[in-house]
Amino acid sequence: MVATFSSTGKDTFVGSPRSRVDGPAKVTGLAKYAGEFAAPDLAHGYVVSSAIAKGRIKAIDTAAAEAVPGVVKVFTHENRPRTAWLNYNYQDAVAPPGAPFRALYDDKIHYSGQPVALVVAEDFETARHAASLVSLDYEAEEPLTDTEAARDLAYRPSMNRNGIKPPPKPWGDPDQAYDQAPVKIREDYRLAIEHHNPMEPHASTVVYEGDGRYTVYDKIQGVSNSQGYLASVFGLNKDDLRVMNPYLGGGFGSGLRPQYQLFLAMLAARELERSVRVVLTRDQMWSFTYRPDALQTITLGAAQDGTLQALRHDAIEGTSHFEDYQEVVVNWAAILYKCDNVELTYRLAKLDTFTPGDMRAPGAVTGVFAIETAMDELAYATGQDPIRLRLKNYTEHDQTMQDKPFGSKALKSCFAQGAERFGWDKRDPEPRAMRDGRELVGWGMATGVWESMMMQTSAHAILTADGKLEVGNSTGDLGTGTYTILTQIAADTLGLTMEDVTTKLGDTRLPEAPVAGGSWTAASSGTAVMKACRDVGEQVFRLARQMENSPLANVDFDRVAFTDGRIEVAGDPGRSVTLVEAMRAGGVDRLEATAQAAPDKDFNDAYEAYTHSAIFAEVKVDEELGQVRLTRIVSAVAAGKILNPKTARSQILGGVVMGIGSALEEESMLDHRLGRFMNHNLGEYHVPVNADIYDIDVIFVEEEDKANPLGVKGLGEIGIVGTAGAIANAVFHATGKRIRHLPITVDKIIG
Structure with a gap:
């Protein structure tokens, strides 16, 4: 697959919102x-x-x-x-x-x-x-x-x-x-x-x-x-x-x-x-x-x-x-x-x-729904705000792993920023106290948590004499934006534009990488791509130093920067050599490297790593019909460095929508006499559609993490974790009825 991108001319791509490089192929049917x-x-x-x-x-x-x-x-x-x-x-x-x-x-x-x-x-x-x-x-x-x-x-x-x-x-x-x-x-x-x-x-x-x-x-x-x-x-x-x-x-x-x-x-x-x-x-x-x-x-x-x-x-x-x-x-x-x-x-x-x-x-969708609902029940039983209860029992250590500290945890900031954006301070804590016409209004919140993982991964980088770069490995892109973030990382590492980078994935002839899952792909494949590009960068730098009258002849590698297709002395852009010039002078058509990335053993021995979030939900429940409308969600996420705010936000949006499905709609119904799922089609197995989704506000809370060289944590999972709990808690606040068996359907509200 060849990915192209129309560059905006900015020097740094990582950390900026970029459209998917595979988007045109998907929307035109070429994919x-x-x-x-x-x-x-x-x-x-x-x-x-x-x-x-x-x-x-x-x-x-x-x-x-x-x-x-x-x-x-x-x-x-x-x-x-x-x-x-x-x-x-x-x-x-x-x-x-x-x-x-x-x-x-x-x-x-x-x-x-x-x-x-x-x-x-x-x-x-x-x-x-x-x-x-x-x-x-x-x-x-x-x-x-x-x-x-x-x-x-x-x-x-x-x-x-x-x-x-x-x-x-x-x-x-x-x-x-x-x-x-x-x-x-x-x-x-x-x-x-x-x-x-x-x-x-x-x-x-x-x-x-x-x-x-x-x-x-x-x-x-x-x-x-x-x-x-x-x-x-x-x-x-x-x-x-x-x-x-x-x-x-x-x-x-x-x-x-x-x-x-x-x-x-x-x-x-x-x-x-x-x-x-x-x-x-x-x-x-x-x-x-x-x-x-x-x-x-x-x-x-x-x-x-x-x-x-x-x-x-x-x-x-x-x-x-x-x-x-x-x-x-x-x-x-x-x-x-x-x-x-x-x-x-x-x-x-x-x-x-x-x-x-x-x-x-x-596991997290299942278990966190239970504990976050129970904590909401405890908040009511002790007469205090659900956020205050969570802060009272807050921990900076993972008790399941010998009380190891977390490498980073900005969950308190998630609570604060999410609550402010949502307007949580205006909440009347009494169930059934807030109304909008014939609808009962409920506000609920919950915490989300997911493992921040990195896996053994390899990737290659190939730079050709025309200044074009290819990177990739065998992992997949589920639609999460992997093609795009790897292109961004590669372009930044060698100072190229994104349209000069081709990312290839999903082929066993490429360097081996683990399955795409667990929210580990960005940290794993991203690090491997960065290392492979740096290896290529060192090779082309050596060629540049060997050029006749090279402006880089007496410069060490750690003193140069790659930018705009050039290798230049940091702080002195007048002393530079283009990548194309260096390769032409060295008489090489291509430079390539395959690099390995692996978890940091020292970090893992000392710390545990998790992504955290705070989810705030507003529901409106028709008092007579028992119908639930989810009208607002704010999801505040602490996930280390955000490589691409645009694709990252999409990941959280998708996770939240699936969380809405878990809370209000999705249920595979088994007839235990037959042992058969009876609603085995999308007409009877309900998933959220456009009419079910109102405002979803995503906040990325600033957080620094050192679990991997990129400082990233996964986003694929965290958007869904805790969402069902926040919605269930909001339904209780609206109706005074605690529903502990998902999905929350009309019969459970009015029954």
Whole structure:
């Protein structure tokens, strides 16, 4: 992908608002997605999904489907090539403990919607029609899909996911402290199952290049993950397997792991020795990863002034029978608030479902909603302002990690600036005290928190003799602005304009980088790109010093600056050499470097790093109808250095909108008798639309952080964390009714 940008002529791009360099390609339709790449002799696959949630396939009849003109082959567990699943224990980069799901492996049905056949035809319409003719006879068993019903079967996972912090050991005596506390809060909280539903459905196009070589276009947030998956389960050589995904039409975590359409497309392409595309339908987007249901209990004991004396957060989440999906749900309370008596427990319950998956701010959306709602309840119980209560229990240390200090934490400034912008001081604290005509007005607030992470990453930089620069690595851009910020960083590092920089992503032939997720991409890939550009800068500087009568002959590298395509002595622009002149004099056509970036061990040994926010919400509730309108949100975010205020603001806006969905609309409804999601379409699974969104005000609070060389913290997740809690607290303030089970719908308000 070639990214172009019309420069404004400013010397510094990082820190200034810049439009997306990939924007023109997206709005003109030039950007291609995984299900859009063409290939000669391309066949199309259509997935047949299981109609039951648990049991086995007694018989499968494909004769009618195979008789349809244009059908190439129907794949089932009975005729699946034995070359598949050579490595049953393949673990992708973000997999939980257990055994990854294997499509068409045998006759067993593990969950509703499981793929049971793949019909391959010359065109999509024929494949879809033929798929409707595949007949299956099942032996069904009663499924268990209700986390509440499985509560007594819940267990503490013996293995933890890589990078997922387990709950710490208890400290103090929380039970005794709770019993002795004058103020007590103990309530249950629940967040409905949610599905990611990105605009682009999951798709894979496998292009057969001949001689056992393949080019694969896959909807994935990190192409290296798909490459490793295919190489492992099919026994392929990575050198013969190029995976690309230059654009994603949204992911929200659903594209972190390879999904089953990739396996099916490669299975068919290898067997048929021709190119095959498999695109999942919107209905089938409910047949894999989702944000899991969670049963949560928050127990707070406090003094009369609101000082916490006891804190418990207990959670049970559902997972599949074949994997132990885990996320950080209960740790957030002890990260946000100081308390001397704490116990945090996290358990799993096996269900007859697909494995849940990471969905934007996994664990934090769930756990922070519970603790921030409970803290609002404590504020009312102790008769004080919700901000004052949070400041009373404020901490500068992470108690879950041996009381390590935070490298930076500007949360107090988030409270202050957010409250001022919102007008919080005008709030009447009494529920149902504020009105606007027939509507009750409610104001609520909550805290947001997310990990600030950096991952091992590599990137390259290539400077050519015409003064053009290429940078990139294999990570993806979900639409977050990664193309743009990497272009900004590269342009600033070598003193070029942004239109002189091309950023390439999403290709396994580029230097390896982790999947795009966890809000670590800016810190990780940004640092790697900066280091690679600096390495190239040193090379071209050496060429400049060697020029005859060079004005830089006796100058050290740390005394020069790169600006306007030149290397100049800092403070003396008259002594300079252009990059083009230096390369021409050195007789080189290109200079290149690949650099590695990794977390700072010394920093991580001494500090913990988190992004923080304060969210303020206004709702208006029709007193008779119970309808909720969310009319205002202010989100004040402390996230270190902001590389691009324009794309950064968009990230927070998107997160807030998803938070609104969690609070008021999104709910995947399981019929536990069938074990099936019943509202598996965008007509019945409600997400916020334009008419639901009013004013969203984003504040970036100034904060300096040294966790990485760029001083940045991630923004992808923090916008959603805490938003649902602020809205739920606002609904209570408006109505006097505390709703602890999201989403907040009309029936819960008037029921």
